[in-house]
Amino acid sequence: MRNFELYVPTKMIFGEGEIKKLAAEVPSDKKILLLYGGGSIKKNGIYDQVVAALKDHDFIEFSGIEANPEYTTLLKALEIINKEDVGYMLAVGGGSVIDGTKFLASAALYEGDTPWDILSKRIRTFKGLPFGTVLTLPATGSEMNSGAVVSRSETNEKLVMGGPGLFPEFSICDPTVVRSIPKRQLANGLADAFTHVLEQYMTYPADAPLQDRFSESILQTLLEIAPAVMKDPNDYKAASNFMWCCTMALNGYIQKGVPTDWSVHMIAHELTAFYGIDHARTLAIILPSAYTKKFEQKKAKLAQYAERVFNLQSGTMEEKAKKAIEKTEEFYQSLGIQTRLRAYTDAYDGFSQTVAKSLTEHGLTALGEHQDITPEVAAEIVEMAY
Ligand code: NZQ
Ligand code: ZN
Numbered sequence: 001m002r003n004f005e006l007y008v009p010t011k012m013i014f015g016e017g018e019i020k021k022l023a024a025e026v027p028s029d030k031k032i033l034l035l036y037g038g039g040s041i042k043k044n045g046i047y048d049q050v051v052a053a054l055k056d057h058d059f060i061e062f063s064g065i066e067a068n069p070e071y072t073t074l075l076k077a078l079e080i081i082n083k084e085d086v087g088y089m090l091a092v093g094g095g096s097v098i099d100g101t102k103f104l105a106s107a108a109l110y111e112g113d114t115p116w117d118i119l120s121k122r123i124r125t126f127k128g129l130p131f132g133t134v135l136t137l138p139a140t141g142s143e144m145n146s147g148a149v150v151s152r153s154e155t156n157e158k159l160v161m162g163g164p165g166l167f168p169e170f171s172i173c174d175p176t177v178v179r180s181i182p183k184r185q186l187a188n189g190l191a192d193a194f195t196h197v198l199e200q201y202m203t204y205p206a207d208a209p210l211q212d213r214f215s216e217s218i219l220q221t222l223l224e225i226a227p228a229v230m231k232d233p234n235d236y237k238a239a240s241n242f243m244w245c246c247t248m249a250l251n252g253y254i255q256k257g258v259p260t261d262w263s264v265h266m267i268a269h270e271l272t273a274f275y276g277i278d279h280a281r282t283l284a285i286i287l288p289s290a291y292t293k294k295f296e297q298k299k300a301k302l303a304q305y306a307e308r309v310f311n312l313q314s315g316t317m318e319e320k321a322k323k324a325i326e327k328t329e330e331f332y333q334s335l336g337i338q339t340r341l342r343a344y345t346d347a348y349d350g351f352s353q354t355v356a357k358s359l360t361e362h363g364l365t366a367l368g369e370h371q372d373i374t375p376e377v378a379a380e381i382v383e384m385a386y
Contacts, residue, residue: 001208001257008252010144011170014244016236018174019046022053022090025132025170030087032059035077035101037093038066044180046136050092060084065093068151068158068272068279069100071116074107078115081108081129088130091168094137094185095279099148102166105129118161119150120362125163132170136177138243139189139280141196141250143171151273158273159362173247178229178239186233187335188280190226193246194219194331195283199262200255202291202301203369208258212304215254219309221245223331230335263367264290267378270355277344284332284339289384291325293377297370341386348386352379 013021026032034050041047062077080086081104091101105128107115117123125146135143142148147162178186201215222245228238248254267290268282277285291298302321306312310327312320329339341348356375359365367373373381 001206001211002259004256006252006256007164008144008167009169010167010251012144012247013170013172014174015240016174016176018172019049019134020053021172022050022132022134023056025172026054026057026090027088028057030058031085032057033077033081033084033086033089034059034061035065035089035091035093035097035104036061036063037097038064040180041092041136044136044177046092046134046177050090050134054090059090060086065097065100067094067096068149068276069096069103071103071119071150071152072154074100074103074150075115077104078107086129088132091131091133092136093133094135095140095142095149098133098135098140098142098168099150101131101133102128102142102146102148103150103161105131105166106161106163116152119159120157122161122363125161125165128163128165130169132172133168134172134174135243137181137185137189138173138175138178138239138246139185139192141193141247143168143173144247144251147250149269149279153273153276156273156358157362158269160269173243175236175240175243178233178242181233183230183336184278186229187337188278189246190222190229190242190280190335191284191332191337192280193249194222195264195280195287196249197222197254198287198328199264200258200260202298202305203259203261204297205300205304206258211254211256211258214248216305216308218245218249218254219305222249223309226331226335259369261369263373263378266359266364266367267355267373267381270358270382271341271344273358274351274354275345281337281344284329284337285341285344285385286381287332288325288329288339289381291328293381293384294368294373295321295325341382352382355379355382 271282306324
């Protein structure tokens, strides 16, 4: 196993009815900025619960953080933070609102002139403005990690940032929020979490059987609960397991001591940047091609995944590995997610070169667990996904 350090300071408060605990977690001696998205929290009662919990706090609001949070929108929130002397933030939303808040946490204390540099120059954040979250959409794991992804549609960019200063201080995860989530977003959440596990697992055997089994157990649980989540978001048993799987898929634990890939995400981000396709769907488009392209390097682990997660015991290692890629694609499709780029746009001719150029410009020229996915290889993967 590789050496590692584990630092995950976020306090998790999980379960039905726990939003009221906000009052004790949010500091009462600071001005609070409550951040949320396009308004779903006003329709499903989450906003009312949050406001009731904050009745003795001094808070102001910023709404309208869009899916794939936009840099220009976030700059407006930054202005408010500076003008109003905000000392603490509360993100109420899914990955987009939480990521947007992480960007603000970093930008509020950033001493440079252009906050976009935090993303484009990959400046890590060691200290940010403190914040907590109320999660409304299980998917990204952003509620318990220190990463964020911010988009800038004017330049077709979607870039990642992070650092130890960007963990939420606490996250409240009440699985009843799942009740109001539309089917499309439920499917996205399941697919995103499943892919997060694969990005940290589907590399090569690395003498880390505990991490392997952590990952396999999350994958198996997601496969097991997905039909129930899709059928009835009111099913608390399914919703609570869904929520905890998504958090565990990307809170740092399963990646410790092992090689990780993340090339699927890095290539897939370009599909959102240029076509606006939902994050999870871009992963479903890229992953089958990426694993086919890197088959030789991944086949041992793919076969292990076939055996342990899909219970495929017969055939050679290669046969099992191939079947594992098919099964993964079938899983995405079972959620109603299309796995070909052509299903989302007619304008895909030549797009692979655009991806190669963008990855080069952003210094993402050596992706994957072997750092051998160059922009040219990434372009081939994108073409295979047409
Ligand atoms: O904006 P509102 O009106 O709230 O509606 C949202 C939004 O339209 C809606 N929604 C959220 N909770 C709901 C709800 N609708 C009804 N009931 C509820 N309880 O769902 C829509 C999508 O929300 P969003 O936050 O965009 O979804 P998700 O959580 O999938 O986040 C996606 C973003 O996270 C990034 C992605 O790139 C993308 O920008 N990621 C962040 C990661 C991280 N920080 O670790 C890792 C991921 O790989 C991912 O890249
Ligand atoms: Zn993701």
